[in-house]
């Protein structure tokens with residue numbers, strides 16, 4: 001064998017090793033069947049997900065909370081050791097949930113990585129709606145699969161959270177290689193999954209805030225208008241409730257365009273003028289809100305086809321849009 005042949009054989013050997021090395025790295029990440037879970041931040045969401053997954057046969061191997069009181073509560077509920085150091089809890093699991101408040105997820109993840117709490121066989125996920133899996137870059141650098149796994153649900157406490165879980169949608173984003181694990185978790189939780197592109201995660205969350213938080217604001221504005229007439233919030237809501245539920249049902253059945261009724265959809269300018277006059281006189285602080293939503297409603301009516309472009313523009317001018 002001459003020197004050239006020898007070099008060729010060594011190169012071939014090294015490249016084969018490289019291929020095996022990369023295959024090994026890929027295979028080291030569990031794509032399904034991972035069962036050992038650690039909950040880092042066993043508060044409202046962490047406790048509900050941990051408890052529900054335990055009922056479905058997942059093994060809760062460790063948890064972490066910041067205060068002693070929360071640690072005791074979590075250990076009792078989840079039936080696993082509660083650690084004072086998050087990295088110690090993370091080491092015990094294949095799936096690591098980081099369910100701390102949004103503002104510290106990245107910091108907690110960085111801290112665990114610095115202390116050697118992650119290894120490449122693990123999957124690390126957080127449950128924030130606003131952030132993508134990119135804030136878990138320290139875990140990714142340690143070789144783990146990373147996901148954001150946002151339950152599109154509200155969790156005020158354990159009982160209400162467990163009640164609300166079935167049918168909840170989970171927005172899943174991150175390493176496609178570990179989507180299988182996310183699917184298994186969603187299935188075990190009785191939910192449904194929704195894939196979100198990484199760069200659109202904040203937009204997804206903004207949409208959820210509009211549907212949930214802005215709905216509260218919308219109701220509050222209507223109740224304040226009733227308040228000007230000295231109608232209590234309870235009475236006001238009771239009277240509006242059938243209208244609200246009927247509208248929601250219609251939106252669900254036929255979509256917002258077809259469900260839209262009222263003076264904007266009909267192009268009744270004189271009615272809108274009467275609204276504006278009354279709001280200016282009795283509740284001027286609510287005028288901007290009324291105008292702003294009216295402008296978007298005029299566009300919706302144009303899309304519905306009951307207003308011409310000209311009528312929609314005329315209405316928007318009246319509303320200052």
Ligand SMILES: NC(=O)c1ccc[n+]([C@@H]2O[C@H](COP(=O)([O-])OP(=O)(O)OC[C@H]3O[C@@H](n4cnc5c(N)ncnc54)[C@H](OP(=O)(O)O)[C@@H]3O)[C@@H](O)[C@H]2O)c1
Pocket residue numbers: 040041042043044045046064065066067068070071099100101102104108126127128129150151152153154155156
């Ligand atoms: N609650 C919801 O309705 C809801 C819905 C969807 C998604 N989420 C998301 O789920 C995640 C958790 O929310 P949550 O409502 O469950 O929060 P939470 O009830 O306040 O629980 C937070 C957990 O993190 C721990 N923690 C607090 N500050 C910490 C810090 N500086 N360092 C380390 N750990 C800390 C807490 O420990 P102590 O109890 O000892 O303070 C607790 O275990 C967030 O990303 C949130 O956006 C929440």
